[in-house]
Amino acid sequence: xxxLVDKNTRLVVQGITGREGEFHTRQMVAYGTNVVAGVTxxxxxxxxxxxxxxxxxxxxxxxxxxxANTSIIYVPAPFAPxxxxxxxxxxxxxxxxxxxxxxxxxxxxxxxxxxxxxxxLIGPNCPGLLTPGQAKVGIIPGxxxxxxxxxxxxxxxxxxxxxxxxxxxxxxxxSSIVGIxxxxxxxxxxxxxxxxFQADPETKAIVLIGEIGGNAEQDAxxxxxxxxxxxxxxxxxxxxxxxxxxxxxxxxxISGGEGTAQEKxxxxxxxxxxxxxxxxxxxxxxxxxxxx
Numbered sequence: 001x002x003x004l005v006d007k008n009t010r011l012v013v014q015g016i017t018g019r020e021g022e023f024h025t026r027q028m029v030a031y032g033t034n035v036v037a038g039v040t041x042x043x044x045x046x047x048x049x050x051x052x053x054x055x056x057x058x059x060x061x062x063x064x065x066x067x068a069n070t071s072i073i074y075v076p077a078p079f080a081p082x083x084x085x086x087x088x089x090x091x092x093x094x095x096x097x098x099x100x101x102x103x104x105x106x107x108x109x110x111x112x113x114x115x116x117x118x119x120x121l122i123g124p125n126c127p128g129l130l131t132p133g134q135a136k137v138g139i140i141p142g143x144x145x146x147x148x149x150x151x152x153x154x155x156x157x158x159x160x161x162x163x164x165x166x167x168x169x170x171x172x173x174x175s176s177i178v179g180i181x182x183x184x185x186x187x188x189x190x191x192x193x194x195x196x197f198q199a200d201p202e203t204k205a206i207v208l209i210g211e212i213g214g215n216a217e218q219d220a221x222x223x224x225x226x227x228x229x230x231x232x233x234x235x236x237x238x239x240x241x242x243x244x245x246x247x248x249x250x251x252x253x254i255s256g257g258e259g260t261a262q263e264k265x266x267x268x269x270x271x272x273x274x275x276x277x278x279x280x281x282x283x284x285x286x287x288x289x290x291x292x
Contacts, residue, residue, distance in 0.1 A: 148173015
Protein backbone atom coordinates (compact mmCIF):
# COMPACT_ATOMS: atom_id res chain seq x y z
CA UNK A 1 0.00 0.00 0.00
CA UNK A 2 0.97 3.66 -0.05
CA UNK A 3 -0.38 7.12 0.60
CA LEU A 4 -1.08 9.98 -1.82
CA VAL A 5 0.87 8.76 -4.88
CA ASP A 6 1.13 5.34 -6.50
CA LYS A 7 1.09 3.58 -9.88
CA ASN A 8 -2.31 5.17 -10.62
CA THR A 9 -0.94 8.71 -10.35
CA ARG A 10 -1.35 10.62 -13.61
CA LEU A 11 0.99 13.58 -13.35
CA VAL A 12 0.99 16.95 -15.09
CA VAL A 13 4.13 19.08 -14.74
CA GLN A 14 3.58 22.85 -14.59
CA GLY A 15 6.73 24.55 -15.85
CA ILE A 16 8.00 21.49 -17.71
CA THR A 17 10.07 23.50 -20.20
CA GLY A 18 12.06 25.37 -17.55
CA ARG A 19 15.49 24.18 -16.51
CA GLU A 20 14.39 22.67 -13.18
CA GLY A 21 11.12 21.39 -14.56
CA GLU A 22 12.72 19.57 -17.46
CA PHE A 23 15.56 18.11 -15.37
CA HIS A 24 13.31 16.70 -12.66
CA THR A 25 10.66 15.51 -15.11
CA ARG A 26 13.34 13.39 -16.75
CA GLN A 27 14.13 11.88 -13.36
CA MET A 28 10.46 11.20 -12.65
CA VAL A 29 9.89 9.58 -16.04
CA ALA A 30 13.02 7.47 -15.62
CA TYR A 31 11.73 6.29 -12.24
CA GLY A 32 8.52 5.09 -13.86
CA THR A 33 6.13 7.83 -12.82
CA ASN A 34 3.22 8.20 -15.23
CA VAL A 35 3.86 11.77 -16.45
CA VAL A 36 0.96 12.36 -18.83
CA ALA A 37 1.33 16.07 -19.60
CA GLY A 38 3.28 19.27 -19.20
CA VAL A 39 2.03 22.85 -19.10
CA THR A 40 3.78 25.91 -20.50
CA UNK A 41 1.59 28.75 -21.85
CA UNK A 42 2.19 29.30 -25.58
CA UNK A 43 3.80 25.91 -26.13
CA UNK A 44 0.70 23.81 -26.84
CA UNK A 45 1.24 21.15 -29.48
CA UNK A 46 4.91 20.71 -28.62
CA UNK A 47 6.40 17.85 -26.65
CA UNK A 48 9.00 17.49 -23.90
CA UNK A 49 11.32 14.77 -22.63
CA UNK A 50 12.33 13.44 -26.04
CA UNK A 51 8.79 13.53 -27.37
CA UNK A 52 7.33 11.47 -24.52
CA UNK A 53 5.25 14.19 -22.83
CA UNK A 54 2.72 16.43 -24.66
CA UNK A 55 2.65 20.11 -23.69
CA UNK A 56 -0.54 22.11 -23.16
CA UNK A 57 -1.25 25.80 -22.67
CA UNK A 58 -3.21 25.28 -19.46
CA UNK A 59 -3.82 22.71 -16.75
CA UNK A 60 -7.49 22.59 -17.74
CA UNK A 61 -6.53 21.57 -21.28
CA UNK A 62 -4.11 18.96 -19.94
CA UNK A 63 -6.72 17.47 -17.61
CA UNK A 64 -9.31 17.34 -20.39
CA UNK A 65 -6.95 15.55 -22.76
CA UNK A 66 -5.12 13.20 -20.36
CA UNK A 67 -7.24 12.78 -17.20
CA ALA A 68 -4.33 13.99 -15.08
CA ASN A 69 -5.11 13.76 -11.35
CA THR A 70 -1.93 15.16 -9.81
CA SER A 71 0.13 18.26 -10.54
CA ILE A 72 3.67 19.24 -9.67
CA ILE A 73 4.79 22.85 -9.89
CA TYR A 74 8.27 23.97 -11.00
CA VAL A 75 7.32 27.61 -11.52
CA PRO A 76 9.26 30.67 -10.22
CA ALA A 77 8.01 32.13 -6.93
CA PRO A 78 6.25 35.22 -8.38
CA PHE A 79 4.01 32.97 -10.50
CA ALA A 80 3.72 29.85 -8.34
CA PRO A 81 0.61 30.88 -6.35
CA UNK A 82 -1.28 31.40 -9.60
CA UNK A 83 -0.04 28.01 -10.81
CA UNK A 84 -1.38 26.37 -7.65
CA UNK A 85 -4.74 28.07 -8.11
CA UNK A 86 -4.87 27.07 -11.77
CA UNK A 87 -4.34 23.41 -10.88
CA UNK A 88 -7.02 23.52 -8.19
CA UNK A 89 -9.49 25.24 -10.51
CA UNK A 90 -8.87 22.57 -13.17
CA UNK A 91 -9.98 19.82 -10.80
CA UNK A 92 -6.57 18.47 -9.82
CA UNK A 93 -6.93 16.84 -6.39
CA UNK A 94 -3.26 16.58 -5.37
CA UNK A 95 -1.00 19.58 -6.00
CA UNK A 96 2.70 19.45 -5.15
CA UNK A 97 4.54 22.80 -5.10
CA UNK A 98 8.33 22.51 -5.11
CA UNK A 99 8.90 26.26 -5.46
CA UNK A 100 10.63 28.09 -2.60
CA UNK A 101 10.59 31.78 -1.75
CA UNK A 102 6.82 32.31 -2.01
CA UNK A 103 5.70 35.07 0.41
CA UNK A 104 3.63 33.73 3.30
CA UNK A 105 0.89 36.29 2.65
CA UNK A 106 0.46 34.96 -0.88
CA UNK A 107 0.13 31.42 0.42
CA UNK A 108 -2.59 32.26 2.95
CA UNK A 109 -5.12 33.15 0.24
CA UNK A 110 -3.82 30.47 -2.13
CA UNK A 111 -4.20 27.68 0.42
CA UNK A 112 -7.71 28.87 1.27
CA UNK A 113 -8.59 28.63 -2.42
CA UNK A 114 -7.12 25.13 -2.67
CA UNK A 115 -9.27 23.96 0.25
CA UNK A 116 -12.32 25.62 -1.28
CA UNK A 117 -11.74 23.56 -4.43
CA UNK A 118 -11.49 20.34 -2.41
CA UNK A 119 -7.85 19.73 -3.34
CA UNK A 120 -4.80 18.78 -1.27
CA LEU A 121 -1.59 20.84 -1.44
CA ILE A 122 1.86 19.54 -0.57
CA GLY A 123 4.36 22.34 0.04
CA PRO A 124 5.42 24.88 -1.04
CA ASN A 125 9.21 24.69 -0.64
CA CYS A 126 9.19 20.92 -0.31
CA PRO A 127 10.90 17.93 -1.95
CA GLY A 128 7.59 16.29 -2.86
CA LEU A 129 6.60 12.65 -2.47
CA LEU A 130 7.88 9.20 -3.28
CA THR A 131 6.21 5.82 -3.08
CA PRO A 132 9.07 3.37 -3.70
CA GLY A 133 8.64 1.30 -6.82
CA GLN A 134 5.47 3.13 -7.86
CA ALA A 135 5.78 6.89 -8.27
CA LYS A 136 8.21 9.73 -7.68
CA VAL A 137 6.55 13.16 -7.62
CA GLY A 138 9.22 15.72 -6.82
CA ILE A 139 12.95 15.72 -6.22
CA ILE A 140 13.47 12.92 -3.68
CA PRO A 141 16.21 10.63 -5.08
CA GLY A 142 14.58 7.40 -6.17
CA UNK A 143 17.73 5.28 -5.86
CA UNK A 144 17.88 5.53 -2.06
CA UNK A 145 14.35 4.21 -1.47
CA UNK A 146 12.94 0.70 -1.47
CA UNK A 147 9.42 -0.64 -0.80
CA UNK A 148 8.72 -1.52 2.82
CA UNK A 149 6.81 -0.82 6.04
CA UNK A 150 8.09 2.59 7.22
CA UNK A 151 6.23 5.82 6.49
CA UNK A 152 8.33 8.99 6.52
CA UNK A 153 7.06 12.57 6.96
CA UNK A 154 9.49 15.46 7.17
CA UNK A 155 9.94 19.22 6.94
CA UNK A 156 13.53 18.86 5.71
CA UNK A 157 14.49 17.55 2.29
CA UNK A 158 18.09 16.68 3.07
CA UNK A 159 17.29 15.03 6.40
CA UNK A 160 14.60 13.03 4.62
CA UNK A 161 17.19 11.69 2.21
CA UNK A 162 19.56 10.83 5.07
CA UNK A 163 16.85 8.96 6.97
CA UNK A 164 15.55 7.08 3.93
CA UNK A 165 19.04 6.03 2.84
CA UNK A 166 19.82 4.79 6.35
CA UNK A 167 16.54 2.86 6.54
CA UNK A 168 17.23 1.20 3.19
CA UNK A 169 20.78 0.27 4.22
CA UNK A 170 19.52 -1.36 7.41
CA UNK A 171 16.98 -3.40 5.44
CA UNK A 172 13.86 -1.34 6.16
CA UNK A 173 11.94 -0.12 3.12
CA UNK A 174 9.40 2.68 3.02
CA SER A 175 5.66 2.69 2.29
CA SER A 176 5.65 6.35 1.23
CA ILE A 177 7.87 9.38 1.85
CA VAL A 178 6.25 12.79 2.27
CA GLY A 179 8.19 16.07 2.36
CA ILE A 180 5.77 18.67 3.72
CA UNK A 181 8.13 21.67 3.52
CA UNK A 182 9.37 24.14 6.09
CA UNK A 183 7.59 27.38 5.15
CA UNK A 184 5.31 29.09 7.70
CA UNK A 185 2.23 28.40 5.52
CA UNK A 186 2.04 24.94 3.99
CA UNK A 187 -0.77 22.76 2.71
CA UNK A 188 -0.45 19.27 4.17
CA UNK A 189 0.92 19.12 7.72
CA UNK A 190 2.21 16.42 10.05
CA UNK A 191 -1.25 15.53 11.34
CA UNK A 192 -2.56 15.01 7.80
CA UNK A 193 0.31 12.63 7.01
CA UNK A 194 0.06 10.83 10.35
CA UNK A 195 -3.64 10.20 9.77
CA UNK A 196 -2.92 8.68 6.36
CA PHE A 197 -0.07 6.51 7.64
CA GLN A 198 -2.13 5.33 10.61
CA ALA A 199 -4.89 4.24 8.22
CA ASP A 200 -2.50 2.47 5.81
CA PRO A 201 -2.32 -1.23 6.74
CA GLU A 202 1.09 -1.68 5.14
CA THR A 203 2.74 1.08 7.18
CA LYS A 204 4.01 -0.51 10.40
CA ALA A 205 6.12 2.37 11.78
CA ILE A 206 6.43 6.10 11.17
CA VAL A 207 9.40 8.48 11.08
CA LEU A 208 8.67 12.13 11.84
CA ILE A 209 11.43 14.66 11.15
CA GLY A 210 10.96 18.20 12.45
CA GLU A 211 12.89 21.34 13.18
CA ILE A 212 12.77 24.51 15.25
CA GLY A 213 10.08 27.14 14.71
CA GLY A 214 6.31 27.12 15.10
CA ASN A 215 4.33 24.49 16.97
CA ALA A 216 3.55 21.91 14.27
CA GLU A 217 5.55 19.22 16.05
CA GLN A 218 3.75 19.88 19.34
CA ASP A 219 0.41 19.60 17.54
CA ALA A 220 1.61 16.36 15.97
CA UNK A 221 2.54 15.04 19.41
CA UNK A 222 -0.98 15.70 20.70
CA UNK A 223 -2.42 13.86 17.69
CA UNK A 224 -0.05 10.93 18.16
CA UNK A 225 -1.01 10.64 21.81
CA UNK A 226 -4.71 10.39 20.92
CA UNK A 227 -4.86 8.54 17.62
CA UNK A 228 -1.60 6.87 16.50
CA UNK A 229 -1.08 3.27 17.63
CA UNK A 230 1.97 2.53 15.48
CA UNK A 231 5.52 3.16 16.75
CA UNK A 232 6.84 6.62 15.88
CA UNK A 233 10.49 7.65 15.80
CA UNK A 234 11.23 11.36 15.70
CA UNK A 235 14.13 13.70 15.09
CA UNK A 236 14.18 17.45 15.69
CA UNK A 237 16.84 19.56 13.98
CA UNK A 238 18.15 22.79 15.50
CA UNK A 239 19.03 21.91 19.09
CA UNK A 240 21.80 24.53 19.15
CA UNK A 241 20.08 27.20 17.02
CA UNK A 242 20.21 30.77 18.42
CA UNK A 243 16.97 32.64 19.10
CA UNK A 244 15.77 35.08 16.43
CA UNK A 245 17.92 33.71 13.60
CA UNK A 246 16.25 31.92 10.70
CA UNK A 247 17.90 28.56 10.10
CA UNK A 248 17.45 27.24 6.56
CA UNK A 249 13.69 27.24 6.10
CA UNK A 250 11.55 30.36 6.34
CA UNK A 251 9.62 28.81 9.21
CA UNK A 252 12.69 27.59 11.10
CA UNK A 253 13.10 30.39 13.60
CA ILE A 254 12.82 30.53 17.39
CA SER A 255 10.71 33.57 18.20
CA GLY A 256 10.00 34.91 21.68
CA GLY A 257 11.57 31.84 23.23
CA GLU A 258 9.02 29.55 21.58
CA GLY A 259 9.54 26.89 18.93
CA THR A 260 12.73 25.48 20.44
CA ALA A 261 13.98 22.00 19.70
CA GLN A 262 13.78 21.04 23.37
CA GLU A 263 10.09 21.96 23.59
CA LYS A 264 9.33 19.78 20.59
CA UNK A 265 11.43 16.87 21.83
CA UNK A 266 9.73 16.91 25.24
CA UNK A 267 6.27 17.04 23.65
CA UNK A 268 7.02 14.02 21.46
CA UNK A 269 8.63 12.03 24.25
CA UNK A 270 5.65 12.70 26.50
CA UNK A 271 3.40 10.69 24.15
CA UNK A 272 5.81 7.79 23.72
CA UNK A 273 7.71 8.88 20.61
CA UNK A 274 11.34 7.75 20.59
CA UNK A 275 13.38 10.83 19.62
CA UNK A 276 16.79 10.30 18.03
CA UNK A 277 19.68 12.49 19.11
CA UNK A 278 21.35 12.21 15.71
CA UNK A 279 19.92 11.60 12.23
CA UNK A 280 22.13 8.52 12.00
CA UNK A 281 20.23 6.98 14.96
CA UNK A 282 16.82 7.04 13.25
CA UNK A 283 17.07 3.78 11.30
CA UNK A 284 18.38 1.80 14.27
CA UNK A 285 15.61 3.10 16.53
CA UNK A 286 12.95 2.19 13.95
CA UNK A 287 14.33 -1.33 13.69
CA UNK A 288 14.28 -1.66 17.48
CA UNK A 289 10.70 -0.36 17.65
CA UNK A 290 9.52 -2.83 15.01
CA UNK A 291 11.29 -5.73 16.73
CA UNK A 292 9.25 -5.08 19.86
